[in-house]
Amino acid sequence: MSSSRIPGFYNKNVEERRELLAKQHKISDEELNILNTKEALPIGTADKMIENVIGTFPLPLGLGLNFLINGKEYVVPMAIEEPSVVASASYIAKIVREAGGFSTESTDRVMIGQIQVVGCSDFQAAKEVLIKEKKKLVDIANAAHPSMKARGGGAEDIEVRILNEEAASTYGKMLVLHVYINTCDAMGANVINTMVEALAPTVEELTNGKVYLRILSNYADRCLAKATCVIPPELLESDGFTGEEVRDGVVHAYEFAASDPYRAVTHNKGIMNGIDPIVIATGNDWRAVEAGAHAYASRFGHYGSMTTWAVDDDGNLVGELELPMSVGTVGGSIGVHPMSKVAHRIINVDSAQELAQVVVAVGLAQNLGALKALVTDGIQKGHMALHSRSVAIAAGATGEMIDIIAEKLVQEKEIRVGKAKELVEQYSK
Ligand SMILES: CC(C)(COP(=O)([O-])OP(=O)([O-])OC[C@H]1O[C@@H](n2cnc3c(N)ncnc32)[C@H](O)[C@@H]1OP(=O)([O-])[O-])[C@@H](O)C(=O)NCCC(=O)NCCSC(=O)C[C@@](C)(O)CC(=O)[O-]
Numbered sequence: 001m002s003s004s005r006i007p008g009f010y011n012k013n014v015e016e017r018r019e020l021l022a023k024q025h026k027i028s029d030e031e032l033n034i035l036n037t038k039e040a041l042p043i044g045t046a047d048k049m050i051e052n053v054i055g056t057f058p059l060p061l062g063l064g065l066n067f068l069i070n071g072k073e074y075v076v077p078m079a080i081e082e083p084s085v086v087a088s089a090s091y092i093a094k095i096v097r098e099a100g101g102f103s104t105e106s107t108d109r110v111m112i113g114q115i116q117v118v119g120c121s122d123f124q125a126a127k128e129v130l131i132k133e134k135k136k137l138v139d140i141a142n143a144a145h146p147s148m149k150a151r152g153g154g155a156e157d158i159e160v161r162i163l164n165e166e167a168a169s170t171y172g173k174m175l176v177l178h179v180y181i182n183t184c185d186a187m188g189a190n191v192i193n194t195m196v197e198a199l200a201p202t203v204e205e206l207t208n209g210k211v212y213l214r215i216l217s218n219y220a221d222r223c224l225a226k227a228t229c230v231i232p233p234e235l236l237e238s239d240g241f242t243g244e245e246v247r248d249g250v251v252h253a254y255e256f257a258a259s260d261p262y263r264a265v266t267h268n269k270g271i272m273n274g275i276d277p278i279v280i281a282t283g284n285d286w287r288a289v290e291a292g293a294h295a296y297a298s299r300f301g302h303y304g305s306m307t308t309w310a311v312d313d314d315g316n317l318v319g320e321l322e323l324p325m326s327v328g329t330v331g332g333s334i335g336v337h338p339m340s341k342v343a344h345r346i347i348n349v350d351s352a353q354e355l356a357q358v359v360v361a362v363g364l365a366q367n368l369g370a371l372k373a374l375v376t377d378g379i380q381k382g383h384m385a386l387h388s389r390s391v392a393i394a395a396g397a398t399g400e401m402i403d404i405i406a407e408k409l410v411q412e413k414e415i416r417v418g419k420a421k422e423l424v425e426q427y428s429k
């Protein structure tokens with residue numbers, strides 16, 4: 001197993017980084033070629049993926065390094081436009097690996113299909129009949145996509161809920177049938193939708209109601225992944241701050257996010273900074289993951305922090321992140337987009353469950369990266385120093401000028417486009 005710890009990786013140029021990746025992680029020349037934007041997504045493939053195609057929209061693909069999860073090394077492909085995210089994830093992963101790495105676990109990959117039934121004359125009776133016919137319903141669902149059951153998954157169970165039974169208007173009253181479906185290594189949206197559509201006529205017959213919606217729920221609260229880390233305070237020490245100060249600051253920051261939705265949204269945005277880039281790079285549906293994650297952050301009746309941070313009896317900082325994680329290693333655009341195929345080679349997971357666990361570990365690292373910066377130097381120092389290169393480009397700098405101007409902006413502590421434009425003018429004379 002190659003180490004994901006590659007000190008100074010960021011000081012190399014793009015070619016050298018690719019060579020290192022190829023050598024250490026057995027990436028072929030053909031796969032390396034795909035990392036060139038021209039090969040990344042051929043226009044012919046793009047034209048078959050979505051509608052009204054006029055081009056492709058590349059994003060930078062970086063590598064999150066240093067990740068040790070359940071004793072296994074991971075190099076994490078991250079597609080993102082925002083500076084400092086990849087650096088920060090790698091920074092915290094470096095600290096956590098010294099503490100033994102992240103521990104992760106996940107539930108079975110059980111997703112939910114929903115069938116909405118309205119207009120029943122007796123909703124209770126309709127509920128009872130559906131529960132009684134559970135086996136028949138599960139069998140019909142599996143008959144609509146038999147191969148999923150054959151590989152060990154498929155429809156497993158049902159649940160019936162009645163919503164707004166006391167509603168004055170007929171529009172509010174409904175019965176909702178949940179079908180629990182193990183989608184194995186796929187996210188499973190299409191599989192689930194096929195199953196619930198196949199079930200609808202039987203459900204109408206059994207309930208004497210009318211079925212409207214038949215669709216998966218993106219609130220995948222039976223498809224969870226959890227990451228934890230335990231960090232001794234001495235590993236958190238930072239210029240001018242003791243490890244204990246940083247640790248306590250992180251816990252205070254968590255308590256703030258747990259108590260205030262205005263802070264929680266920003267806190268959670270920082271977590272999604274780590275999650276979305278992997279979900280995107282691996283060809284998964286990031287809108288589905290985002291929607292599920294934010295809903296899960298509201299499960300206690302108010303919108304709160306996705307992570308928890310606490311101090312254990314030995315004085316260690318203990319972090320935890322659990323989220324619905326409906327990612328797949330097959331299906332959707334995963335086998336279609338050449339870049340996502342390379343991303344899967346790099347991340348090197350054997351199953352969707354393993355991928356989900358890596359994703360939440362990176363989310364946890366990203367949260368700590370932001371909080372550590374916020375409770376010490378403030379976010380601007382590290383983030384803006386790296387953002388300075390984008391500012392220089394936005395001001396018109398090209399080639400070697402980009403780094404020279406970025407460095408000058410940092411030195412003069414004025415990282416803004418107006419200042420960068422002045423510098424570009426000076427250097428262009
Ligand atoms: C940026 C750092 C990591 C610098 O932090 P530093 O202390 O200057 O880093 P360092 O030079 O000591 O390096 C430590 C390690 O960081 C990594 N590293 C360091 N520099 C690089 C680089 N250029 N490229 C790639 N990796 C880098 C690398 O792994 C390195 O180890 P090495 O390999 O050298 O042994 C730190 O300041 C940091 O983590 N800042 C937080 C950045 C952040 O959170 N960005 C997110 C954007 S802000 C936002 O959107 C969310 C937010 C903040 O609002 C969420 C919230 O409010 O909760």
Ligand SMILES: NC(=O)C1=CN([C@@H]2O[C@H](COP(=O)(O)OP(=O)(O)OC[C@H]3O[C@@H](n4cnc5c(N)ncnc54)[C@H](OP(=O)(O)O)[C@@H]3O)[C@@H](O)[C@H]2O)C=CC1
Pocket residue numbers: 147148151183184185186187188189190191192193216218285288328330331332333
């Ligand atoms: N609300 C939402 O989130 C919605 C999302 N979508 C989109 O649906 C797509 C995802 O749907 P999904 O059903 O996952 O993709 P696919 O329709 O591509 O289905 C994946 C297929 O992969 C095959 N497969 C091969 N090996 C495995 C394995 N080990 N485990 C599981 N399946 C395997 C299965 O086919 P077989 O059994 O025949 O071999 C399975 O049906 C995404 O693009 C998403 O954006 C669509 C509608 C709504």
